Amino acid sequence: MKRSWVFWLPVAVTIAMFATFLVALVRPSDRTIESQLVGHALPAFEAPAAMPDQPGTNSRDYADGKPRLLNVFASWCGPCVAEIPVLLQLQAMGVEINGVAIHDKPEDLSRFFAENGNPYARVGLDQGGRAQIAFGSAGVPETFIIDGKGRVVGQHIGVITEADIPDILAKLKGS
Amino acid sequence: MRRFLIAATLCLAQPAFGQDYAEESLPDVNQETQAVALMDTLRCVVCQGQPISGSNADLARDMRRLVRERIAAGESPETVRAWLVSRYGQWVSLKPEVNELTAPLWLIPLIALGGAGLLYSRRFKRKKK
Amino acid sequence: MPQRMLAEFGMAALWVAAALALLQFALGVAVLRQNRDDLARTIAPLAVAQAVLCGLAFLVLMVLFLRSDMSVLLVATNSHSEKPWLYKFAGTWGNHEGSMLLWVSILGVAGATIALFERALRADTKIATLTVQAAIALGFYVFLLFASNPFARIAGVTEGQGLNPLLQDPGLAFHPPTLYIGYVGMSAAFSFAIGALITRDVTPSFARAMRPWILGAWIFLTIGITAGSYWAYYELGWGGWWFWDPVENASLMPWLAATALFHSVTVLATRDALRTWTIMLSCVAFSMSMVGTFLVRSGILTSVHSFAVDPKRGIFILALLTIYIIGALVLFALRVGTISEGKRFEPVSREGLLVINNLLLSVILVVVMVGTLYPLALEAFTGQKISVGAPFFNATTGPLALALVAFMAVGPLLRWRHDEGRAVIRRLAVPLLVSALTMVAVYVFAGKASFLPAMGIVVAAGVAVASVAPLWKRNLARTPLFTWGMVIAHLGCAVSIAGMAADSAFMKEALVPMRIGDTRSIGDFRVTFEDVAQVPGPNYDALQATLRAETSNGDSMVLKPALHRFSTPAMVTNEAAIRTFWNGQLYVVLGDERPGNVWVVRMWWKPFVTLIWVGGIMIAGGGFLSLIGRVRRSAQSRKAKGLSAA
Incomplete structure (x- = not known):
């Protein structure tokens, strides 16, 4: 009993615990929440028109054979401003981008587009975060890459920079 | 409009x-x-x-x-x-769901309880010899 | 000394303290390994000098914070010249470097106290204990001096960056030091245990010397957890009192280990049994304290209270923990054969019940540890993300805790070594009857209450009666203080559990939109929304509502919940309005504004919720009485021995 392995058990447990701590320190926990929809069909959603001269968007707009980007953004979100020039670049390359504005007001959006430009083909207002939650989006800006069959083939969390353009184009083409 | x-x-x-x-x-x-x-x-x-x-x-x-x-x-x-x-x-x-990913999470408490029971019974069984 | 040099003076004091710790360690090893008894007298003065210098360094840092000396990097990043002085003062330890300095300072003071006042311990064990203390302190001095210098300077800064508004709370300012005293107290217990292991002195007299330290640390941990729970309850503004947040769990784990430890050390001190188990628990309790500090400070857990620290420091602390904890556990595993078997006892005896207490506490500890660390381990090794929260912890620890307190009620009614089963059942008749009656009452009056809270009330009732049973037919004036302590602490457990169960089972909640003049009812109250107004605050804008609550018997009172809007950093905090009655609390929070002068008001009637913290205070208070009783008893017996020797 006295020389039993039982007394080495605390040593083993502690080593396992500290090994976990070490891995967690070297590779800090990733705090971004990814949507589980990648690889699945875009869920049903309804985002009515935000701007008087632009249509809104809903889930039926996406299965027409043309791949697109669906950008979740807001006029009150600072990083979204930084993203607009890159989205305009993508638009110039022929990529169609639809926007869903979260917790936003039409007058704020008008000002936002007047100041930064409008890269969107359609802009819808999300009502009470319903579309955002349906997408599994945890914040703004986030961009979903949708293929011609209306399937989500990719998600980009955070601001899209110029460096991300090739990757996004590849995902759009590949779909 | x-x-x-x-x-x-x-x-x-x-x-x-x-x-x-x-x-x-x-x-x-x-x-x-x-x-x-x-x-x-x-x-x-x-x-x-x-x-x-x-x-x-x-x-x-x-x-x-x-x-x-x-x-x-x-x-x-x-x-x-x-x-x-x-x-x-x-x-x-x-x-947490009960599935293969979380099996250790749910099993370790049971194992600990079992281990405690074992320690307890061994402590008092030895005495009777 | 010119004031400009103050930070450098603090730094110098820290270096000298570190050097003294090194000397204390080296001389201690010399005394123990080469039997240099001529050096033995130097250890205690060194421990005292080290404590004085380290404490001085901490005082210097405090003065720098109070003066808002922005040429010191730590002050500039964590303070602001316009903060109230209390938060400048508390700002000293409200950051990583300062809190580590406070940690070693408390460690130093603990070492000095052992050096000056510990007389019950064998001389060589005392030296071994102080040597282990020096080794622990040395690691943290190295950490402070090389990886997180609190006295580093910065040029060209004129104003500080301030403090998180949520943390601007007098209760929270003193929360960390309370827990730290508890953690460091566990390190003293650990040093005793390792010291005794080195000198092969695991005996009842050693246990009696170690017990006040464990008890003292445990009291501070209890106060820290109770206060932290109340802070979360009134400050976070949604009526919860325990969230199973990783940082809360990090403070609960050492408490569980410490609770087990001081019960087992009592068995060792009075009955000379559970020798190996007590030594192992000392190691576990200390490692839980260290892991607790590490988890909170390293920022590897996602929590409401997390702190971000760079991984290099985390690895440094982890390396220290590896040396101390794994080193100690290996020493224990190697030396376990030298600890002679303690005295025997039977399952039906007070020792037998204390063994059950210890095993259940250990299982609860394992459960809390697994629940807290499993998501971390899973993500580290597989990349999969899961969350473990209240549903897991309640389902697992709830039944275990109820079983634990049920055994807790039985234990003190048993005799040491051996007792008759039938006599025990007779002694338990009244508590069992009370529990049975409560069960009927709960079933009749609250059939809808869910299982765990209902069982909580039933167990609490029986335990409350059984807890005071040890005083039955006793001369209360001659009952020793530590028996009173035990009775009060055990009763505190019953009180606390009754509060938790009553709140979970019978709490009423309403989230209602109200216009001025509207009346809604919650529990026995009718609440009228009377007014809402802007009130200027010191460093925020307050929006304060006025509500009138009326009870059915005509009493009326005014409640003023508010929203505080801070500008730097931009943040809104809820200030709940809480009214306490003998049978519960009315808790009102002002919520969102809606168009048309409509306000959402959240109201809770929380029956007997205050019992949770009253129980916590009783537990800590019982511990304190016990501590006084034990210290007085050992002083008396020393005096008696001294007289007979003369």
């Missing part, structure tokens, strides 16, 4: 008095109890350290509204939880 559209969207964005379940109990007490119990076990994806019932983040508010509306529509709390998990992953639920 333009004015009408803007007015219509504004109404949609901000529901009238008495209908925003983000911050309002459901009229049915049992449903409200179910909804609150569920909200206490869903993790806020913005603040991450808190359940959605105690978070001031907009997205947590939106999720509270969604939970109450779905419970009021007759869905069971576990259906609503499963729906949110299908969007945000297991992470969003503070109630």
